[in-house]
Amino acid sequence: MLWACILLPQLALDSILRERDDPDTPLVLIGGPAQRRVLQAVNPAAAALGLRAGLTLTAARALAYGFHCVEADPARIDHLQQLLAAWAYRFSAHVSLHYPRALLLEVGSSLQLFGPWPEFQARLREELAELGLRQRIVLATNPVAARMLANGHDGLALTCAEQTRTALARMPVERVGLPADAAQAFVRMGLRQLGQVLELPRDALARRFSAQVQLHLDQLLGLCTFGLDFYQPPDRFESRLELNFDVESHQALLFPLRRMLNDLGVFLAGRDCGVQRFYLYLEHAQGADTQLHVGLLAAERDPAMLLELARGRLEALRIRAPVRNLRLVADDLPAFVPQHQALFDPRAQQAQPWEQLRERLRARLGDDAVKGLRAGADHRPECAWQLAEQGAQGGLPALPGSRPGWLLPIPQALDATPHTVLGQAERIESGWWDGGDVRRDYYRIETRDGLRGWAYQDLAQPGPLWLQGWFA
Structure with a gap:
């Protein structure tokens, strides 16, 4: 088996940046108690001002001004990790979120479908970049080794147990996941690399350290199995996005809506299904939410098409109050059947399939403006053709x-x-x-x-x- 670890070192910050349309604005992620706020991460624009992670907020304000502070939100990070697991599920049936800020995928059985590892890895990196996420990817022969090697490597590909052991032997003992007290003890003993620790007799390690240390070393080397809970895709998609300010125009809602529908497309592709009905809720500062229903006659999962349909219905909606948050809910997720096309498609490049054109007309003109025809049990022509709902x-x-x-x-x-x-x-x-x-x-x-x-x-x-x- 071959395991890929996708480490997301800036997941908390990327979860904020991907929702904003002003990437050049200095932004810092803060956390900690109210008495001592600390910078947890900074974007490149903030780093150019001299700010760095670990500074207190008081010190940061003494060094620079004009940067935005965003509170770290564990719920947002957890939601993004679940979305990434759904994305990875399309590449492997064995996806685990056991480690924070990381995805574990068993890819040995996927290489025949997605090509050799260099091509497969390039595809993973490209799609993660489109999602606005920075990453480090490592391939190894067991999941624990892949995760620990990602602490110090990016792009490393090890396809046999001997290569994995050699690479692990050169890792610092502080970066291989050992308990903190055990790692410090090894350093005080002059054992700074894992290979030096592995040369010690097992019985000597057992006398001086807990059984957890030897168990972790065996799992690193693949000598014993490591139990993982694998991801199972849910039957419902829900996403909520807090806007930076109150929004009163349709145009200003399109950027966050595009990001939410892109996430929905990722979820649908990972689950190998489509969406036939979803709801967009405009949450106001005061009063009840405004609900926008988007229904389709057939299942779709192309984010660009879903955005076009939602945009057509959104522009026809009167926003009665400033919008504070957006929420998207999709629970009608039938199987998706791609449209069959000939090898040499005779249509012009700009032409649209009838199904997409029909949905665009319904979104622009209303559901009742586009009807179908069906034959009725009557010989009189004026009675034989009857209006019907599309698809009936x-x-x-x-x-x-x-x-x-x-x-x-x-x-x-x-x-x-x-x-x-x-x-x-x-x-x-x-x-x-x-x-x-x-x-x-x-x-x-x-x-x-x-x-x-x-x-x-x-x-x-x-x-x-x-x-x-x-x-x-």
């Missing part, structure tokens, strides 16, 4: 080309329009039971311009042909 199945099959796709609201006389009658008449006599009795002979016609229509002659009142519809 009709009770009767309709053969393509048997009836015109476009019926005129009111039939038009053809006495002044040059035309040619094609084929024999089709007689329709129906409607005596509801007072709409008709007796007609229908003909296919072709105009001088090459248009083909459907016209009838009223047998009850002989006269000219009446055009009732056009064929595609």
Whole structure:
């Protein structure tokens, strides 16, 4: 087995920066008791002012001014870790969040699907960068070794146990996860690298140190198994984003909404499903939340399309009060079936599939503005075509080309329009039971311009042909 460790050294700070659209603004992450606030992390703009992690907030304000302070939020970090586990689940069925700020993936069984490790690793780094996260990635033969080697390496790939042992032997004893008192004792004894510790007799270690030390060393070398709890994707996605200020315009909501829908797309891809309905809640400082419902006729998971649909419905909404927070909830997550396309797609590059165009029209014009057609159990053309909800199945099959796709609201006389009658008449006599009795002979016609229509002659009142519809 091969295990990859993705270490996220700046996860707390990245969880803040990825939600902001002002990356050049100096920003520091603070924590600690109210009596002694301490800088836990700084972004590059703040570091350029001379600020660094470990300074007290009082000292930082004495050194520089104009930087923003953000409180460390464990709930935000936990939510992001769960999202990352859902993202990693698409690459491996064995994903663990056992260590903080790190993901463990069993990737040995995934290399046949995602290619050799250099290509696989490049893909992981690219997608993490798109999520706005800095990372260090190490490959080793067991999960404990991969995690500890990530403390001092990035890009290291070890595919056999001997390579893993050699790399571990060069690690400082303070950085391999040993208990703090044991690591300090080894340093005082002059044992600064793990390889020196491994050369000691096991019985001597057992007499001087607790059993936990020897157990951890065995797990590092892969001599005993290490029990991990593996991630299981939830059946519901929920995300909440606190805005930096009260928002009163639709445009200012698009950036945080884009980030939330990108996260939803990551969750859906990891779970291998789509979303057919989700809710966006605009939380106000006062009053009840404003709920925006976005429903689709088929499951989708493309973040760009979901943003386009949500944007169309959001712009039609009147924001009654400043928005303080955004919350996104999706619990209708059916299976996702990609659209089949030919190898050589004849459509123009800018053309959209009908499913996407249909959803965009519904988002822009409203759900009731886009309808479908279905065939009803009636021979009269004006009664046979019936409006229906998009995606609803009709009770009767309709053969393509048997009836015109476009019926005129009111039939038009053809006495002044040059035309040619094609084929024999089709007689329709129906409607005596509801007072709409008709007796007609229908003909296919072709105009001088090459248009083909459907016209009838009223047998009850002989006269000219009446055009009732056009064929595609």
